[in-house]
Amino acid sequence: MFEKALKGNNYYWMWLAFLGFFVAVAVVCYLRQYFYGLGLTGMTRDVSWGLYISQFTFLVGVAAGGVMLVLPYYIHNFKAFGRITILGEFLAIASLLMCMMFIMADLGQPLRGLNVLLYPTPNSMLFWDMCVLWGYLILNALCGWVILTAERKQIHPPKWIYFFVYLSIPFAFSIHTVTAMLYCGLPGRHFWLSAIIAPRFLASAFAAGPALIVVMALILKRVANFDAGKEAINKMVTIITYAAIANMFFVCLEFFVGFYSDIPGHKHTLQYLFFGLEHHGHVYNNLVPFMWGFIVLFFVGIALITIPYTRKQSDLWLGIGCASIFFAFWLDKGIGFVLGGFVPTPTEEIVEYYPTINELFITIGIWAAGFFILSVLYKIAIGVEHEIEA
């Protein structure tokens, strides 16, 4: 079915070329980083994880978001999602490939990456993360491909694929739970040492993933003559709304625990992220604008996707609303969560993190590579849809 991706109009090729340019820049930047060392990034001894790992954390959530299409369709027989589960599955593939690229970019010795497989360590959450990420990638590739092929031939998918489809549902929950467990089991980082991290991750994943799918479905309606259907979009928006509100409820609980107990360990990181932290006469607040941007974008987004006019009558405002939710949770998880965990350091010092240009271009390039893969996959899916409609 790959031949579907090789025929497209000029806009399609220009879009791929635009993304390809950023990928090429990222390759050059990565080579510079490979030969110099990770010192070319903004990470330091005290903030040892930066943009790469925070993007990875966010993208695992986006990948898990695809399950919000698969679950209602295959388990609860919600027929309206029939045409778009493939969008969720292909988004999961692209997101997971982005996650793996971010991890490879972040490793100090990437050529030794196979050591995780050669010396399996069941007590390490990173080992399980690698297992479930690969497992989910293979599951999505398998299910997406087989079912799309069956649709193209206009026959029922083979019975054995449903085993893998049902398996992919707990896998989706597990990939983000395991990623959360990377953080919530570390005794030295009080911001992360909370049982609500995993539920928070899942809630923001189930909002951000479908939000991106809705935005792309609306774009595909414009540029590729592919209509997901009003009922499907409406149901997705409902799911996004509840998931987003659940996430904000969890954030408020974190605030309550931190500020009502007034225990410094629980409070300081939230203070640093949202209000700035004063330490030895200096106020550290470089992430404050991002976190308030997250709050503002959340409210804007929720308003746009719940108010009946913008939700039902206007594709443009619905798209903007969903994009706001996506950006809000990107700021929450992709910027605030990981970077905040390192402030203050275990020795109660404060070191702020600023990414370097090289690091930014590698990050942008990996995002571009992900969207490149996603565009190609969606072109295939839509090509098949148009073929069977004809």
Add this chain to the structure above:
Amino acid sequence: MYDSGKIIPGLIIFVLFITIPIWYNRGAAGSVPKPELPKDAKTCVLPAAEIRAEHMKLLNVWRDEVLRDGKRATFELEGKQYQKSLMLTCMKCHTSKKQFCDKCHTYASVQPYCWDCHLAPVE
């Protein structure tokens, strides 16, 4: 054959490309590397043929035994005690990385990463 005008020249270029290692040196194999042996020691820790074939594995075994298992016991060779160590045993006899180690490694196009950390003797 369809497109034979494109396929046959393509095949010829491919075969030429893939056999570069053979015809680039016009059939000559290049001279056999001659690593400079140490003057004061008679044997290595293993017989010559064995050490040539197994030194990579031996170093890995030493590494795991010393670093991970803590078995730092010395072993005896010709009456002297030696440690299981690249820097403290091997390089004490083979005192020049360039004249010994690199001679074969360059010929075989092998780039062991030992020297990223382990310090070669000063030349």
Add this chain to the structure above:
Amino acid sequence: MDTNRRNFLKVAGISTLAGLGGTAVVDRLVAGAGMAHATTGAGQGAEQAGAAKAGATRYGMVIDIKKFQMDPGLGEKAVKACHQIHNVPNFPEKRDEIKWIWMTNFENAFPEKPNLYQDEVTEKHQLPILCNHCDNPPCVRACPTKATFRSDDGIVGMDYHRCIGCRFCMAACPYGSRSFNWRDPRLFITNINKDYPARTRGVVEKCNFCVERVQIGKLPACVEAIIDSKALVFGNLNDPNSEIRKILKEKHTIQRNPSLGTLPSVFYIV
């Protein structure tokens, strides 16, 4: 593409994968039989943390804070000895810095004991902190390749050959004891020690309790550098007659962040 060519490519692709995978599996099985003994062993230390076998060693250290306060030069001597003997690089910029043992303020070493009205001496002077070689180390639990491992004598070691540089251990350590090689350290080692390797870029490093000295009966370099002052005392915590146990019985000691349950092996006499 007609179906015959398609089937041919499918069969060719699968047989290539099977061939590559099959030879790799057979090779590993053959090699694994010989190498199995070398890769097991020290890695399992994490699971047995805390429950020492009868007669097993457990190395520990007692740091006398008052001695470091009375003679501020001691700290520099200990740090220098460690960093020189282990080829620890000295980077000019703080962002790249690597330190195995260093002097810091009381409130940074013991952040769980904030004290609004600290005594003058503690306020003005510093004390050394290093890897605590915990008996229940979170860094060992976190490492995905067992590159950091707890050996049977209590020392938490680093295998630089296996480290993939993921820095998960750095996030896991509750004491900030670990450093990463953000760039190639070779040029920044002042006074190279030719008998000990350096590290390469992309791996994590930390104090190793001078395992290469301790396991052949010597004392750690920092202890030996200031041995006359007895500000640092090193010994076997599992030996009830050792000097370190005597000191622990006589003097009141505290540990860093004890509520985290990491069971550190480093004690501080206040």
